[in-house]
Amino acid sequence: MSYKIAIIGNEDAVGGFKAVGADTINVQTAQEAQDAVSKVYESSEYAVVFITENWVDQIKEFLNELPSKALPSIVAIPSQSGSTGAGLANLKKIVEQAVGSDILADD
Numbered sequence: 117m118s119y120k121i122a123i124i125g126n127e128d129a130v131g132g133f134k135a136v137g138a139d140t141i142n143v144q145t146a147q148e149a150q151d152a153v154s155k156v157y158e159s160s161e162y163a164v165v166f167i168t169e170n171w172v173d174q175i176k177e178f179l180n181e182l183p184s185k186a187l188p189s190i191v192a193i194p195s196q197s198g199s200t201g202a203g204l205a206n207l208k209k210i211v212e213q214a215v216g217s218d219i220l221a222d223d
Contacts (some may be wrong), residue, residue: 125168168195
């Protein structure tokens with residue numbers, strides 16, 4: 117089975133990803149972002165869902181309540197406005213769960 121890639125964000129952030137074959141989902145409100153995540157998360161078509169960090173910050177509680185499963189993987193990426201740090205924070209959380217300590221901490 118071949119899987120798809122989706123990207124969720126503002127039109128300016130997701131537009132260029134169509135050229136590489138990703139399914140792009142333009143959202144303008146937090147509710148639209150939640151609905152888009154629900155749709156692709158419940159689908160068995162997607163392996164990776166990229167969400168721009170500005171939306172990750174706004175729907176963080178919703179994302180934390182999603183049931184854990186292998187696919188799709190949800191990955192935060194910077195938007196056209198730059199990084200908010202949400203992607204790195206999520207990566208630190210995943211590494212800490214896997215390793216048992218925060219090996220990415222700034223000492």
